Amino acid sequence: MKNHFEIREVKKEDKRTSFDFFVDGKALSEWLNINRFDLAFCDFDLDLVEVDKSKFPNYNRTKINKKAASRFLGNDQPPFNQFETNRIVLYRCHCGVDYCGIISFLLEKQDDLIIWKEITYENEDFIYVENKSYENDGFNCKEEIESKGLKPIKELRFDRSKYELEFKNYLNNYCA
Numbered sequence: 001m002k003n004h005f006e007i008r009e010v011k012k013e014d015k016r017t018s019f020d021f022f023v024d025g026k027a028l029s030e031w032l033n034i035n036r037f038d039l040a041f042c043d044f045d046l047d048l049v050e051v052d053k054s055k056f057p058n059y060n061r062t063k064i065n066k067k068a069a070s071r072f073l074g075n076d077q078p079p080f081n082q083f084e085t086n087r088i089v090l091y092r093c094h095c096g097v098d099y100c101g102i103i104s105f106l107l108e109k110q111d112d113l114i115i116w117k118e119i120t121y122e123n124e125d126f127i128y129v130e131n132k133s134y135e136n137d138g139f140n141c142k143e144e145i146e147s148k149g150l151k152p153i154k155e156l157r158f159d160r161s162k163y164e165l166e167f168k169n170y171l172n173n174y175c176a
Helices: 028-032 061-072 142-148 160-174
Strands: 005-012 016-023 088-092 102-109 113-122 126-129 132-135 153-159
Touching: 005 153, 005 160, 016 028, 061 160, 113 160, 153 160
Parallel strands: none
Antiparallel strands: 005 016, 088 102, 102 113, 113 153, 126 132
Protein backbone atom coordinates (compact mmCIF):
# COMPACT_ATOMS: atom_id res chain seq x y z
CA MET A 1 0.00 0.00 0.00
CA LYS A 2 1.25 3.49 -0.87
CA ASN A 3 0.86 6.39 1.50
CA HIS A 4 -0.26 9.82 0.30
CA PHE A 5 2.48 12.47 0.76
CA GLU A 6 2.19 16.26 0.98
CA ILE A 7 4.30 19.21 2.14
CA ARG A 8 2.13 21.85 3.82
CA GLU A 9 2.57 25.14 5.61
CA VAL A 10 1.60 24.64 9.24
CA LYS A 11 2.43 28.01 10.77
CA LYS A 12 3.23 31.47 9.41
CA GLU A 13 4.85 34.14 11.53
CA ASP A 14 6.50 37.46 10.75
CA LYS A 15 9.92 36.06 9.78
CA ARG A 16 9.24 32.33 9.65
CA THR A 17 7.05 29.97 7.68
CA SER A 18 6.94 26.47 9.15
CA PHE A 19 6.18 23.32 7.19
CA ASP A 20 5.51 19.69 7.95
CA PHE A 21 5.07 16.54 5.94
CA PHE A 22 1.55 15.17 5.80
CA VAL A 23 1.04 11.45 5.37
CA ASP A 24 -2.46 10.26 4.51
CA GLY A 25 -3.82 13.67 5.53
CA LYS A 26 -2.17 13.78 8.98
CA ALA A 27 0.99 15.67 9.99
CA LEU A 28 4.01 13.39 10.34
CA SER A 29 4.75 15.01 13.71
CA GLU A 30 1.32 13.80 14.88
CA TRP A 31 2.00 10.26 13.64
CA LEU A 32 5.23 10.33 15.66
CA ASN A 33 3.47 11.88 18.67
CA ILE A 34 5.87 14.83 18.90
CA ASN A 35 5.17 18.54 19.25
CA ARG A 36 6.54 20.08 16.06
CA PHE A 37 7.02 23.40 17.89
CA ASP A 38 8.67 22.07 21.05
CA LEU A 39 12.29 23.29 21.21
CA ALA A 40 13.51 19.68 20.96
CA PHE A 41 12.04 19.18 17.47
CA CYS A 42 11.27 22.62 16.02
CA ASP A 43 14.13 22.77 13.49
CA PHE A 44 12.88 21.46 10.14
CA ASP A 45 15.11 22.04 7.11
CA LEU A 46 12.23 23.03 4.81
CA ASP A 47 11.10 25.92 7.05
CA LEU A 48 11.61 29.40 5.61
CA VAL A 49 13.44 31.72 7.99
CA GLU A 50 14.28 35.37 7.41
CA VAL A 51 17.43 36.55 9.20
CA ASP A 52 19.10 39.91 9.68
CA LYS A 53 21.48 40.14 6.68
CA SER A 54 23.60 42.77 8.44
CA LYS A 55 24.43 40.23 11.17
CA PHE A 56 24.52 37.15 8.93
CA PRO A 57 25.55 38.38 5.46
CA ASN A 58 26.43 34.91 4.13
CA TYR A 59 23.35 33.10 5.44
CA ASN A 60 21.36 31.64 2.57
CA ARG A 61 18.22 29.83 3.72
CA THR A 62 17.17 29.10 0.13
CA LYS A 63 20.39 27.12 -0.31
CA ILE A 64 19.64 25.19 2.91
CA ASN A 65 16.09 24.46 1.75
CA LYS A 66 17.25 23.27 -1.69
CA LYS A 67 19.92 21.04 -0.14
CA ALA A 68 17.33 19.55 2.23
CA ALA A 69 14.95 18.86 -0.66
CA SER A 70 17.79 17.16 -2.51
CA ARG A 71 18.41 14.90 0.51
CA PHE A 72 14.72 14.00 0.79
CA LEU A 73 14.73 13.15 -2.93
CA GLY A 74 17.65 10.78 -2.39
CA ASN A 75 20.06 12.83 -4.49
CA ASP A 76 22.73 13.20 -1.78
CA GLN A 77 24.27 9.78 -1.34
CA PRO A 78 25.07 8.94 1.29
CA PRO A 79 22.99 11.47 3.22
CA PHE A 80 24.80 13.25 6.03
CA ASN A 81 23.95 13.79 9.64
CA GLN A 82 26.32 14.56 12.50
CA PHE A 83 26.23 10.93 13.70
CA GLU A 84 27.39 9.68 10.28
CA THR A 85 24.62 7.04 10.26
CA ASN A 86 23.49 7.83 6.69
CA ARG A 87 20.04 8.66 8.01
CA ILE A 88 18.08 11.72 6.89
CA VAL A 89 17.09 14.20 9.58
CA LEU A 90 13.41 15.12 9.82
CA TYR A 91 13.31 17.16 13.04
CA ARG A 92 16.05 18.43 15.31
CA CYS A 93 16.57 20.75 18.25
CA HIS A 94 16.13 24.50 17.82
CA CYS A 95 19.91 24.95 18.05
CA GLY A 96 20.38 23.00 14.81
CA VAL A 97 22.80 20.50 16.32
CA ASP A 98 22.06 16.80 15.86
CA TYR A 99 23.78 15.83 19.12
CA CYS A 100 20.74 17.03 21.10
CA GLY A 101 18.78 14.20 19.46
CA ILE A 102 16.93 13.98 16.16
CA ILE A 103 14.09 12.22 14.42
CA SER A 104 15.59 10.52 11.38
CA PHE A 105 14.96 7.80 8.79
CA LEU A 106 16.56 5.69 6.08
CA LEU A 107 15.53 6.46 2.50
CA GLU A 108 15.25 3.85 -0.22
CA LYS A 109 14.53 4.70 -3.87
CA GLN A 110 12.95 2.17 -6.19
CA ASP A 111 11.70 2.58 -9.75
CA ASP A 112 8.22 3.70 -8.72
CA LEU A 113 8.55 4.08 -4.94
CA ILE A 114 10.21 6.18 -2.28
CA ILE A 115 10.39 4.27 1.00
CA TRP A 116 11.12 5.80 4.39
CA LYS A 117 12.32 3.15 6.84
CA GLU A 118 12.83 3.19 10.60
CA ILE A 119 11.46 6.68 11.29
CA THR A 120 12.62 7.13 14.85
CA TYR A 121 14.66 8.95 17.47
CA GLU A 122 18.43 8.96 17.21
CA ASN A 123 21.17 10.45 19.33
CA GLU A 124 24.87 9.79 19.77
CA ASP A 125 24.12 6.80 22.01
CA PHE A 126 21.47 4.94 20.04
CA ILE A 127 18.95 4.57 17.24
CA TYR A 128 15.68 3.05 18.43
CA VAL A 129 13.79 0.79 16.03
CA GLU A 130 10.76 -1.43 16.85
CA ASN A 131 11.59 -2.61 20.36
CA LYS A 132 15.26 -3.02 19.60
CA SER A 133 18.03 -0.51 19.63
CA TYR A 134 21.44 -0.07 18.17
CA GLU A 135 23.30 0.99 21.27
CA ASN A 136 26.69 2.38 22.12
CA ASP A 137 28.31 1.55 25.46
CA GLY A 138 25.25 -0.37 26.71
CA PHE A 139 23.07 2.74 26.95
CA ASN A 140 19.42 1.74 27.52
CA CYS A 141 17.23 3.82 25.25
CA LYS A 142 13.77 2.51 26.18
CA GLU A 143 13.37 5.06 28.99
CA GLU A 144 14.54 7.88 26.71
CA ILE A 145 11.97 6.99 24.04
CA GLU A 146 9.19 6.60 26.60
CA SER A 147 10.04 9.94 28.21
CA LYS A 148 9.63 11.66 24.83
CA GLY A 149 6.39 9.82 24.05
CA LEU A 150 7.70 9.07 20.57
CA LYS A 151 5.93 6.49 18.43
CA PRO A 152 8.45 5.22 15.85
CA ILE A 153 7.17 4.28 12.39
CA LYS A 154 8.54 1.15 10.74
CA GLU A 155 7.94 2.19 7.12
CA LEU A 156 6.13 4.59 4.81
CA ARG A 157 5.82 4.00 1.05
CA PHE A 158 5.18 6.81 -1.41
CA ASP A 159 4.49 6.90 -5.13
CA ARG A 160 7.80 8.21 -6.45
CA SER A 161 6.41 10.50 -9.17
CA LYS A 162 3.90 12.14 -6.80
CA TYR A 163 6.55 12.47 -4.07
CA GLU A 164 9.00 14.13 -6.47
CA LEU A 165 6.25 16.44 -7.78
CA GLU A 166 5.48 17.56 -4.23
CA PHE A 167 9.12 18.63 -3.75
CA LYS A 168 9.20 20.28 -7.18
CA ASN A 169 6.13 22.34 -6.23
CA TYR A 170 7.68 23.25 -2.87
CA LEU A 171 10.90 24.42 -4.56
CA ASN A 172 9.04 26.39 -7.25
CA ASN A 173 6.68 28.05 -4.77
CA TYR A 174 9.10 28.82 -1.96
CA CYS A 175 12.71 28.63 -3.19
CA ALA A 176 12.66 30.06 -6.72
